[in-house]
Amino acid sequence: MxxxxxxxxxxxxxxxxxxxxxxxxxxxxxxxxxxxxxxxxxxxxxxxxxxxxxxxxxxxxxxxxxxxxxxxxxxxxxxxxxxxxxxxxxxxxxxxxxxxxxxxxxxxxxxxxxxxxxxxxxxxxxxxxxxxxxxxxxxxxxxxxxxxTGDAICRQGASYGDAIYVSGSLGDSALALHQLQHGRQPDAYLKQRFHTPTPRVALGQELSKRHLATAMLDVSDGLIADLGHILAASNVGAELNLDAIPLSAAFKRLLDDDSALIDFALAGGEDYELVFTSPLKDLDQHINLPLAVTRIGSISQQPGLHIRQTNGEPYHCRRGGFDHFS
Amino acid sequence: MxxxxxxxxxxxxxxxxxxxxxxxxxxxxxxxxxxxxxxxxxxxxxxxxxxxxxxxxxxxxxxxxxxxxxxxxxxxxxxxxxxxxxxxxxxxxxxxxxxxxxxxxxxxxxxxxxxxxxxxxxxxxxxxxxxxxxxxxxxxxxxxxxxxTGDAICRQGASYGDAIYVSGSLGDSALALHQLQHGRQPDAYLKQRFHTPTPRVALGQELSKRHLATAMLDVSDGLIADLGHILAASNVGAELNLDAIPLSAAFKRLLDDDSALIDFALAGGEDYELVFTSPLKDLDQHINLPLAVTRIGSISQQPGLHIRQTNGEPYHCRRGGFDHFS
The missing domain is CATH 3.30.1330.10 (PurM-like, N-terminal domain)
Incomplete structure (x- = not known):
């Protein structure tokens, strides 16, 4: 009262x-x-x-x-x-x-x-x-x-050799927020991704029903942070392929002018896409899922999260999981 | 995020x-x-x-x-x-x-x-x-x-002739709040009733297990308001006996000096006692409950909540369910 x-x-x-x-x-x-x-x-x-x-x-x-x-x-x-x-x-x-x-x-x-x-x-x-x-x-x-009973997909459960997938595209929401915080009006698509994100209910249901995923989280704190939760809970590491990170057309247009924006896709957050691991290497090609998923890397035995560029060079994200937006 | x-x-x-x-x-x-x-x-x-x-x-x-x-x-x-x-x-x-x-x-x-x-x-x-x-x-x-399954006690379910009971004592918490709001230090007992109220879990369980109550609520908004919810949901009225309202010794001591304080017991709130109705008229005498309950009135066919004093005169509470504390 x-x-x-x-x-x-x-x-x-x-x-x-x-x-x-x-x-x-x-x-x-x-x-x-x-x-x-x-x-x-x-x-x-x-x-x-x-x-x-x-x-x-x-x-x-x-x-x-x-x-x-x-x-x-x-x-x-x-x-x-x-x-x-x-x-x-x-x-x-x-x-x-x-x-x-x-x-x-x-x-x-x-x-x-x-x-x-x-x-x-x-x-x-x-x-x-x-x-x-x-x-x-x-x-x-x-x-x-x-x-x-028993079908829920938890954050622990990823194993060495599992492929890592993410649904939709990453970074749209964080980029829209970044623009709003700097007094700029984001593109309508980016804005919609920030203001009215879409929970991936049908995809999650399909993955649990068909027992396709070993571990899963939604990307709310950013890919690096949330995948990090899966790795820590599963006691494994991961290698990510930077060029495989799925990006929207709106995001790519801005990325063309400023390649550093890629870090919003890696560590931005509020994507509400699903990141999950699966023993199946070609989930996106052979199984009809209700939403496109992209294979972005694989689970390694060695702890830690390593991001590689196509040329094999390691990539270091400049936006940590806990940095201030600048 | x-x-x-x-x-x-x-x-x-x-x-x-x-x-x-x-x-x-x-x-x-x-x-x-x-x-x-x-x-x-x-x-x-x-x-x-x-x-x-x-x-x-x-x-x-x-x-x-x-x-x-x-x-x-x-x-x-x-x-x-x-x-x-x-x-x-x-x-x-x-x-x-x-x-x-x-x-x-x-x-x-x-x-x-x-x-x-x-x-x-x-x-x-x-x-x-x-x-x-x-x-x-x-x-x-x-x-x-x-x-x-099916044992939960809802607010609808009170019938004409049911007795109305309340657990513990009423008004302690609201009186403590009233004193705090006027810069006075409440008695230790009243203060405890305000700061650390006791949810009546064991009593509620006993009443549901033995199917003793037809309707029940906890008194959070005050007896009149919460009993009013039961009456509205059950489409009945009630007669309350003012002198039957259970009061603590600490409350009674203050009531001796100011009889208007009784309204804190009727409409104060945050008691977290249980108010319930039962077809049994002597629940408090013949059944061993984990907490004392007091019969304070009965359900009437006529809508509305009427409070009577021992002399038969109607009593009108001056603290409505929605008045400011003064």
């Missing part, structure tokens, strides 16, 4: 509005509106759960995005965690800490985007909490999904 | 520390540390889930509490939602948006209190997210629990 009750009325009204929009899920015995939601458990399913925070001026700036897209992105980055295990999203729980500067119309735009995004992936808003914030807009999202 | 990566290192370090503390749950196939946690589903169990936000200066003030107790309370208020369905808490997911003014020692104190509290109820920290906050301390907690 808040320290003052004045805000409480607004909270109740907002929660009521959310409840009306939420709908019901066939997997639920009770949806939004009680102390807890109730979901009958299924004997042949594993429950997957993930939580994410998004805080204004830390994760997003309101002047860069509209509230609808911010709602979509808030849902997408969390659903991406279910995709990264090869699961199917089912229930989403949303907490909103709302500053006074955000009016009802804006918060409903946010919620409309949020609800549209989760609906795309068959998930249902199943619980929520709303209150005032004396500071920034704060969004907390918890997503639950399911996967057939 | 945050807009700048500098904070990211701290985040990774904090998450690592949390992971080390988290421990494993027998109900989990995979705990904290991957994109999602993995929990095998059980055929004879319902999954219960609830989310809560706690934001500095909205829900708590750091100068009133130490970080250990704040951690305990953040867990307790969320676990109380599982108790209110009659369930057993299992997994807790914690998001922390942390201002720069909170140092590592303080955040670890918070986490120690949080972990101690969830351990008390057999739950395990199963996932988390941490980032900087440019404003207040923000805490998001999602709890999952279980209950035998």
């Amino acid at each position: 808040p320290l003052t009750k004045q805000k409480r009325l607004e909270e109740f009204e907002l929660i009521r509005w959310i409840q009306q929009q939420a709908g019901n899920g066939a997997h639920l015995a009770l949806g939004i509106g009680d102390d807890c939601s109730i979901q009958p458990q299924q004997p042949d399913r594993d429950l997957l759960t993930s939580i994410d925070l998004l805080i204004e001026d830390i994760h997003f700036k309101r002047e860069w995005s509209n509230m609808f897209d911010l709602g979509r992105k808030s849902a997408a980055v969390n659903i991406s965690d279910i995709a990264a295990m090869g699961g199917t999203p089912q229930s989403v729980f949303l907490g909103i800490g709302r500053p006074k500067t955000i009016d009802d119309t804006e918060i409903k735009e946010f919620l409309s985007g949020f609800l549209a995004e989760i609906k795309t992936y068959g998930a249902v808003l199943t619980g929520g909490d709303s209150c005032g914030s004396p500071g920034p807009l704060m969004i907390s999202v918890t997503v639950q999904g399911e996967v057939p | 945050p807009l700048t990566k500098q904070k990211r290192l701290e985040e990774f370090e904090l998450i690592r520390w949390i992971q080390q503390q988290a421990g494993n749950g027998a109900h989990l196939a995979l705990g904290i540390g991957d994109d999602c946690s993995i929990q095998p589903q059980q055929p004879d169990r319902d999954l219960l889930t609830s989310i809560d936000l706690l934001i500095e200066d909205i829900h708590f003030k750091r100068e009133w509490s130490n970080m250990f107790d704040l951690g305990r309370k953040s867990a307790a208020v969320n676990i109380s939602d599982i108790a209110a369905m009659g369930g057993t808490p299992q997994s807790v997911f914690l998001g922390i948006g942390r201002p720069k003014t909170i140092d590592d020692t303080e955040i670890k104190e918070f986490l120690s209190g949080f972990l101690a509290e969830i351990k008390t109820y057999g739950a395990v920290l199963t996932g988390g997210d941490s980032c900087g906050s440019p404003g207040p301390l923000m805490i998001s907690v999602t709890v999952q629990g279980e209950v035998p």
